[in-house]
Amino acid sequence: MSGRAWGVLFVLCGAIFLEGVDVAMLNVALPSIRADLGLSTGMLQWVMSAYVLGYGGFMLLGGRAADLFGRRRMFLFWLTVFLLFSGLGGLATEGWMLIVARFVTGVAAAFMTPAGLSIITTGFAEGPQRNKALLVYSGTAAGGFSIGLVVGGLLASADWRWVFFAPVILSSLILVAGAVLIPEPARPERAGRSVDAAGAVSVTAAILLLVFAIERAGHEPAGTTALTVAAALALFAVFVLIERKAAAPLVRLSIFRNGGLVRANIAGLLFAAGFFGFQFIVVLHLQELRGWSTLETSFAMIVIGVDAILSPTLTPKLVQRFGNARVIFGGLLLATLSYALMLPLGPDWTYPMMFPSLIILGLAFSLAYGPLTIVATEGVEEDEQGVAGGLLYTSFQFGAALGLSSATTVLTAATDGTGDAAVLDGHRAALFVPLVAAALAALVSAFGLRAKPAAAPAEAATATAPVPEPLDTAR
Incomplete structure (x- = not known):
């Protein structure tokens, strides 16, 4: 470059x-x-x-x-x-x-x-x-x-x-x-661009309602949450009908024929649910049950940040050798292992006993997150790259909200009493939320192991096509 x-x-x-x-x-x-x-x-x-x-x-x-x-x-x-x-x-x-x-x-x-x-x-x-x-x-x-x-x-x-x-x-x-x-932009903006206003309003309202329902699930009655989810699903149905008839749809529905994109979004949603749910539970355990300060907890969790070093150094080599699908699958298996290692969490656990789970999670993140981003945007036409990125980040955000809400709900339901033992029981039960989410994400990603890589846009895929200069098409 x-x-x-x-x-x-x-x-x-x-x-x-x-x-x-x-x-x-x-x-x-x-x-x-x-x-x-x-x-x-x-x-x-x-x-x-x-x-x-x-x-x-x-x-x-x-x-x-x-x-x-x-x-x-x-x-x-x-x-x-x-x-x-x-x-x-x-x-x-x-x-x-x-x-x-x-x-x-x-x-x-x-x-x-x-x-x-x-x-x-x-x-x-x-x-x-x-x-x-x-x-x-x-x-x-x-x-x-x-x-x-x-x-x-x-x-x-x-x-x-x-x-x-x-x-x-x-x-x-x-x-x-x-x-x-x-x-x-290296090329002039295309004229005649129009906004699918009806599609934009319906899908934004649907997403807002769904995020609201997930985010507030632990604080609202079950009936209220169910009604909010039903309203969100109804708006999603309206959005699909609008997009099928729109001359210039906000989201071309045929984009979901890209199997890699769909798998990456589902696996990304589940991975984010497990990752953020796990962090939430561990932070609560360290601060509320073990009495650690905010700063002590922050330093304890920073080991997960090893992914910032491994993502640009180790992961590219693994992707080049094994391909995105295998690296993603390996990362999700490691995430499952990380959460499983924390299940026996006890009142006398020291930080070195928690360390393997945290360092493995950092490695798992470095293997899964970047390649998921690659697969979710691979083979997508240039004028839909923004949509592909928006879909992926929406999935991550849904996953984070879902993981936090689910972990909170399980923790509250499983905490039977006010003593330390009861609180610890709640933490252990809530740890099954990220474990299940990571296992499901690995299962979804396994379907990509035999799938063919997404094809690049037609002309760009030919061997004789010129390689574009970096950022010439950044508009």
Whole structure:
């Protein structure tokens, strides 16, 4: 890759690192925010839920907007919005102000993230070059979440508002670098682009309702959750009917004939459910039962961040030798093993006894996450790369919300009493949620072991076709 291509990849990695570090820092700062603003438990939950709603609800629309209106333009504009509302969150003096700021920040991330991913998938030649870029990108995303846990603990110990101001500084640097390095479209924008407004409204409303139902499942009556899910499914049905008749659909339904894309999205959803559910349970165990501080817990969990090193170094070599499908399957098997090793969790377990599970999970993430991103976008036409990225990140977001909600529900139901023994029983029972999710993800990915690789677009696949210069088609 040229120096310019590495520069653009650095900018995009900075943006996905920013998204990961922003979420992780807020997670560890919530107790400080609650104490300073006097938030109730319900309002504190909405500080997190508002971001999830904005991010998950608008991700698919954000991906299509990148395809329609320009990837560079969408990336830089929504990065600016992310910057502004992150800063406003740090200035909040009331709970509702913080909730609004987090919702808009989530929406900005929903447009920015698939735009950044599609700049990579359209600007780097499909094959080893794109695979390398995506694996570096995914490793950076993982590093953002891991490092954010520690940085968030340090900043929150000084003043929780720095958890919001620090991303402003970082995003300002990324914005300036992006405006300079990301090239304008090499070809003029196509005229006559139209937005499938009915499809956009129906699918966004459906996703918002479904994310809301999953996110609030542990806090709302079962009947309310069931009605919300039913309404979301009805809107999805309306969306499908609209897309079948639309002249320029928001999502071309035939994209789901790509078996690799479908498997990657399902496996990604289940993998995210297990990963985030597991982290939630372990953090609760260390802080509430073992009495560890936020900073101690952050340092204990940072070992999972080994994936930030392995994703761009080890994983490309394994992909080149064994292929994406086998590497994904191996990663998901390792995740299953990681969760299984934690099942005998006891009251006298030391950190070295937990360490094998945590380090194996970091290895599993490095093997699964990047290759899943490659498979989910492989063979997809250039003008639908934003949609493919939006679908994948929507699946990850659904999975994270589903894993957290399921783990919370099982933990609450299995905790019979108030003593340490009862709490530990709840933690053990909840650990079966990530175990089952990872096992199902491995089962789904196993169907890809015999599948043929997705075909590249026709002309690009020919042996005599010229290899595009990196980022010439980034629009």
